[in-house]
Amino acid sequence: MKVLLIGSGGREHALAWKLAQSPRLTALYAAPGNPGIAEEAIIADIDTADNDAVLAFCRGQAIDFVVVGPEAPLVAGLADTLRNAGIAVFGPSAAAAQLEGSKGFTKDICAKYNIPTGAYQRFTSAEPAKAYIRAQGAPIVIKADGLAAGKGVTVAMSLDEALGAVDSCFSGVFGAAGAEVVVEAYLDGEEASFFCLCDGKTALALASAQDHKRVGDGDTGPNTGGMGAYSPAPVMTPEMVARTMREIIEPTISGMADSGHPFTGVLFAGLMITAKGPELIEYNVRFGDPECQVLMMRLKSDLLPLLYAAATGTLASVTAEWRDDAALTVVMASKGYPGTYEKNTPIASLPESTTEAKVFHAGTALKNGQLVATGGRVLNVTAMGSTVSAAKDTAYAALDRVEWDNGFCRRDIGWQAVEREKA
DSSP states (O other): EEEEEEEEEEHHHHHHHHTTTTOOOOOEEEOOOTTGGGGGGGOOOTTTTHHHEEEEEEHHHHEEEEOOHHHHHTTTTTHHHHHTOOOOSSSSSSTTHHHHHHHHHHHHHHHTTOOOOOEEEEESSSSHHHHHHHHSSEEEEEESSSSSSOEEEEEESHHHHHHHHHHHTTTTTTTTGGEEEEEEOOOSSEEEEEEEESSSSSEEEEEEEEEEEEEEEETEEEEESOOOEEOTTTTOHHHHHHEEEEIIHHHHHHHHHHTTTOOOOEEEEEEEETTTTEEEEESSSSTTTHHHHHHHHBBOOOOOHHHHHHHHHGGGOOOOOSSEEEEEEEEEEEEETSSSOSSEOOBOOOOOOOOSEEEEESSSEEETEEEOOOEEEEEEEEEEEESSSHHHHHHHHHTTTTTTTTTEEETTTTTHHHHHHHO
């Protein structure tokens, strides 16, 4: 099978690494890719924001299957363009991708199909939103409705912070994504990420993970796209997984089909495990980043037939096997992230990959033969272990062999699971 992978981040490097292991694969192309992905795939020079250009490449190379990594091309209808041309694609239609592309759309789906989530209101101007916030009080959550690269959500612990977040959204900080704002109740509990493959009618549970959003140790500082993750998340017990499937995932799948937007691809549920049980914080319509990296390390099964089954309506005929070991990834970011940071800083050396540890490239490029950091989140140092504590030790041992003067990381990834293991 000839496969084209769309994307250039750490998530796509992990997908490329896993897809490249498939005996069913005859050729793997990637666009735009990165130096790590280039070790697994042929880099294709395509403008991935141009749906017609992607389609032309697929026709020219007789591509059998396209795997779309990031959310933006999905929201922009890439999957529709390819499907309409008869090319199998892993990822939802633009209509179904509204589950990530519009926070308000998702909340309305939850309300219509009785999916547990925080109470909410939608607003298109600042003053009504502020009046609602004053009436509700803090803590409260303010979300830009559209795609904001993981940075459009403010968990406001004070009224002033909440009102300021509303002003930020409507002032244009997030562009068109902030033209509408969703204000919702603060949910108290422990967060978890849960992933399922979907083919429009069937959902196949994959695995759980726990992300670390804030930039600093002890979950301090501003939110980021994610500073590290581990899998599985201990809070997602077999009972909690069963409840999540029954109360959240399955009503969403049937609700989307009922609404005329059947969902195919991967459904990434951001959950809060509250005293009442699992509640939905938000949906994403692609693998998490950096959660994908730990999932791919733990997945025993061949990834390619799983994704192809989701794309072709045959998910009921496949199963996914997982390693019992834990996986943990630490993000190395450019100093200054999530604020301003210097670009094109040299990365002198990376540790060799082993069966236990692997470095995925997230924001790198080659300039005159030198590996350089081009993004905010740059490397994902990922490791396996019999426990989260063991995986953490292996990951940080590998990370300490990275030679990059402008990099920094959190030193406490996995702390909640580590505390559980000590208890």
